[in-house]
Amino acid sequence: MSWESIIPNVLAGETQALAGTAPSAAMDNEQFADFYARTARSLWAYLARVSRDPALADDLTQEAYVRFLCANHPEDGEVAARRYLFKIATNLLRDHWRRPQSSSIDEIPEHVFAAGSDELQSDSLMMVGPAMAQMRPRDRQLLWLAYAEGYSHHEIAQITGLGSASIRILLFRARRKMASLLRCGGEA
Numbered sequence: 001m002s003w004e005s006i007i008p009n010v011l012a013g014e015t016q017a018l019a020g021t022a023p024s025a026a027m028d029n030e031q032f033a034d035f036y037a038r039t040a041r042s043l044w045a046y047l048a049r050v051s052r053d054p055a056l057a058d059d060l061t062q063e064a065y066v067r068f069l070c071a072n073h074p075e076d077g078e079v080a081a082r083r084y085l086f087k088i089a090t091n092l093l094r095d096h097w098r099r100p101q102s103s104s105i106d107e108i109p110e111h112v113f114a115a116g117s118d119e120l121q122s123d124s125l126m127m128v129g130p131a132m133a134q135m136r137p138r139d140r141q142l143l144w145l146a147y148a149e150g151y152s153h154h155e156i157a158q159i160t161g162l163g164s165a166s167i168r169i170l171l172f173r174a175r176r177k178m179a180s181l182l183r184c185g186g187e188a
Contacts, residue, residue, distance in 0.1 A: 027069075027081075036065065039082055042149060047089055049148070050141045052133060056096065064089040086149075086159045090141070097137065131181035139174035146171055 027035060043064065048057035068085050132140050138160075145151045145159060153171070157164040 032069065035078070035081065038078075039085060040065075043085060043089055046086065046144050046149060047093060049132065049144050050137060051093060051096070052140075060089055060092045060096065063092055067092075083151075083155055083158055086145070086151075087161075090159050090161070093137075093141075128178075128182070131178055134181055135174065135177060138170070139177060142167070142171050142174050143178065 040061065044057050044061045047060050047064075048054050051057055051060070064085060067088050068081075071084075071088070132143070135143075141160065142156060145156045146153075151159065153167040154164050156162075156167050156171075160167075162170070
């Protein structure tokens, strides 16, 4: 699937209709295509792991890129743009969690009911997956940003909106919780 099929209105010049604001002049279509190719997989993986919902990750990834294109983000280079994109995605995820949730069984993904789901493929993921599922969303978020994305404490603070001094303590607690869950076989 190409980025053009994910965000068709942006290429058609309808960015203003999507967000009601002028698009950022920081990237042209080719630059955005390259940026998307370099960042889409890791952004989706971050959202999927933190939310534990691949379909939600699909939706939020698309929305994050649309908002990124419509925003007047700083032109401080690739690293700043990537950080800004993750901040947008984090805010979208936070907004999703704040919305009242319905309890319809139709909204539960089918893989939850499937016996022997092959979502987790390696032995290490088979141990980490259930432990991550039991952790609070913020702890999953911090662990993912720190270890899967390799962000520093300061960068994580910028993405999540938490204080820089808090990140070190929160990551310590999240790692300790993860270690405890792994020692107990994924049961708290």
